[in-house]
Amino acid sequence: MAYQEVLEALTKPGRALIVTHRNADLDALASAVLVSSALQALGKDHCIGFPEGVSRISRNALETLGIEVSVCTGSVEAPIAIAVDASNGVMLGSYYEPYKRSAERVLIDHHEPGELASLATAKILEPEAASTSELVVEVLSNLKTRPEPKVATLGLAGIIYDSRRYAHAIPRTFSSSMKLLEWGADYQAALALALPRGETGRGEAHDFSERMAIVKAASRMKVERACSLIITVSHIGSFESSAARSLLRLGADVAVIVAPREPHSRVSVRVSKRAMEKGVEASWIAEYIASRLGGQGGGHKAAAMAHIASRPPEDIVEEIARSLPGKIARRCKEAGGEG
Ligand SMILES: [Mn+2]
Incomplete structure (x- = not known):
């Protein structure tokens, strides 16, 4: 049983490394901090690795709540490594190699299975879950x-953020939320933390540079069609996820937005x-x-x-729009639709 396996791995002797995906969003951050609190209760020496830091919303949440995080400094080699909210090695950045070298490789995640699923020695992998945080809550509750x-x-806040305010919830999303409330979570505070800064509640982006990025992505987009689906491909310097979501709202069925970064776009x-x-x-498109x-x-x-070679x-954009x-x-x- 997946949970039992993970509980056993977490309680093995030795130091632990917790690692999230790059630029940790609220779900990744909350998952890591929840695991950290469990390890602390177990009296285990550990630290959290955030490849390329945490997102703006995550940083704001830590500051607002006044949560101190034991961020890794110096050596991160540990016999136990726990990856949360990540499915592929590249998402772990510079922590990927230390993760691979750990004897006990735990994975707690809700993405479609990737490379880390086959590397893990113990895993809780539930792609239907709305968040990783809700899975970690279950772990904590098993650990008492x-x-x-x-x-x-x-x-x-991690659950609210990743479930898009429960739009993607499964029963577990609610039961884990309930457990967090019993543990003293403040719902209104969590909701405020999970809303993008300045969001109007009508789905309008507020930030000037974000709105500019979205509008530029729309003005540069290539439009293709296949199988009665509208396919759009564009590029932008930042806010790529927000731009992709916006193109769907415009009417696209597939939105692919490239953001140049070093060493990987x-x-x-x-x-x-x-x-x-x-x-x-x-x-499937991202893998392709x-x-x-x-x-x-x-x-x-x-x-x-x-994440692709820069x-x-x-x-x-040209290559993707063509192929x-x-x-x-x-x-x-193949799936039985029209060609
Ligand atoms: Mn997540």
Whole structure:
């Protein structure tokens, strides 16, 4: 049983390294901090590795709640390594090699299975879960440890954030939320932390540079079609996930946004429900783009990310716009849709 396996791994002797995906979002941060609180209760020496730091929303949550995190400094070699909210090695950045060298490799995640799933010696992997935080709550409750109330609030914010305010909830999402409330989580505080800064509640982005990025992505996009689906590909310097979501709201079924970064460019993928019903899933597209352009990709059915070798973004967009529609048409045919 997955939970039993993970509990045994966590209680083995020795130091532990907790690591999240790059630029940790609220779910990744909350998962790591919840695991940390459990290890602390068990009296285990440990630290958290955040590859490339944490997101702006995550930093704000830590500051607002006044949570001190034991961030790794110096050597991160540990006999036990726990990856949370990540499915591929590239998501772990510089912590990937130390993770691989650990004897006990634990994975707690809700992405579609990637490379880390086969590397793990113990794992809880539930792609249907709305968040990783809700899975970690289950671990804590099995360990009979409870975090302090502000950590419970962070956990609840992680769930609210990744479930898109319960739009993607499964029963576990609610039962874990309930447990966090029993542990003293403040729902209103969690909700405020999970809302993007200045969001109006009507789905409008507030930040000037974010709105500019979205509008630029829209003005540069290439539009293709396959299988009665509208496919859009564009590039932008930042806010790529937000831009991809916005193109779906405009009417696209598939939105692929390239953001040039060193050493890997990021490619954010979002697909509509219509696309998913035709077998065209975001994680599959991200894997395809990574295999074609050299890199790693994966994620969820509706939202995914690829990290690929850096090249001029226009070239990457061109290549994707040329090859992806045919690939989608074939996929769609295999899945029984129109070609
Ligand atoms: Mn997540």
